[in-house]
Amino acid sequence: KAGVTQTPRYLIKTRGQQVTLSCSPISGHRSVSWYQQTPGQGLQFLFEYFSETQRNKGNFPGRFSGRQFSNSRSEMNVSTLELGDSALYLCASSVPLAGASSNTGELFFGEGSRLTVL
């Protein structure tokens, strides 16, 4: 069973540019979450998509956005890049929520997209 695939793995951008990162979840997983990992702030939740709808959002500015397609693949976009956006962006997928005792955050992570902003 293929894992979570993120592309690109590495990219370099300059301030002011925008970037789009892609995530293909594990087959059958309909929830996709995004996390940002930086040395200073650690791992922080960005947002979660389920059935093409944003279900939850972290405390990030509006420059960070995302979407999910009908095949559950997800993209996140960061506009007007700042130096502080340099980070490892991790995507995670999980099985559909079926009840209060299921889908309890067992996330399957990809290897991440490492973004460097110069």
Next chain:
Amino acid sequence: AQKVTQAQTEISVVEKEDVTLDCVYETRDTTYYLFWYKQPPSGELVFLIRRNSFDEQNEISGRYSWNFQKSTSSFNFTITASQVVDSAVYFCALSEPFSGGYNKLIFGAGTRLAVHP
């Protein structure tokens, strides 16, 4: 506010030593989940264990064991007879399904474990 504290930034041990990684959490919810994830150098987070707030039973899986104590809000992780392959960054995390969302994990800062031969 919800919070996860991993006070140990880095731990260095020699192979075959036992090592315990500490995790203390804060939450006002009565229903919550606690997790441990491992992050090897390749970057992806690998799920190790999930424990819900109603199950304080300790768990052992091979060389790994977890001690959950609600009285002290701690969820500690012990590796017995450590091996070089255990070298990684370990994260403790919390989710509050009814207030924060199932897949919104609050992570601790992580503990970098280095196991030397």
